[in-house]
Amino acid sequence: xxxxxxxxxxxxxxxxxxxxDAVRAxxxxxxxxYDVAAGRLAAAERSGLVLGAVVRSLLEFGHPDxxxxxxxxxxxxxxxxxxxxxxxxxxxxxxxxxxAGALGLYDPDADEAxxxxxxxxxxxxxxxxxxxxxxxxxxxxxxxxxxAEIRRTELHD
Numbered sequence: 490x491x492x493x494x495x496x497x498x499x500x501x502x503x504x505x506x507x508x509x510d511a512v513r514a515x516x517x518x519x520x521x522x523y524d525v526a527a528g529r530l531a532a533a534e535r536s537g538l539v540l541g542a543v544v545r546s547l548l549e550f551g552h553p554d555x556x557x558x559x560x561x562x563x564x565x566x567x568x569x570x571x572x573x574x575x576x577x578x579x580x581x582x583x584x585x586x587x588x589a590g591a592l593g594l595y596d597p598d599a600d601e602a603x604x605x606x607x608x609x610x611x612x613x614x615x616x617x618x619x620x621x622x623x624x625x626x627x628x629x630x631x632x633x634x635x636x637a638e639i640r641r642t643e644l645h646d
Contacts (some may be wrong), residue, residue: 511614531610540613542635544591547620568619
């Protein structure tokens with residue numbers, strides 16, 4: 490990890506470190522390390538909020554002129570196909586929910602079977618790793634931007 494997260498409170502630091510570990514494991518296709526890091530994310534309260542903000546940041550970075558339905562479909566297909574080679578448990582519905590949620594288009598009350606925090610934690614790093622590969626962007630600035638956005642939102646609420 491090239492960035493230090495010492496300025497964050499302990500729970501946020503754990504989310505940051507687990508996110509970096511999970512994304513790195515996804516990039517390396519390291520099943521064991523991925524399961525450990527994703528388990529840490531699943532146990533960390535509010536990790537879904539952070540991961541959603543990272544996904545949103547990467548989507549905006551990769552599509553500065555906005556996203557169309559075909560763009561979302563392409564991201565979904567690319568992520569699921571890429572992960573399916575080493576993660577037999579990848580669920581396209583969860584990845585779609587992650588994308589829709591990051592864009593503010595998902596209503597869990599309208600979903601008959603909304604994914605739980607564990608599903609988010611096990612799929613979001615796959616999506617982040619895919620978006621990083623597609624954009625060539627490093628993770629750390631997008632993770633830092635996610636924490637800054639969450640902090641800004643909390644200060645204004």
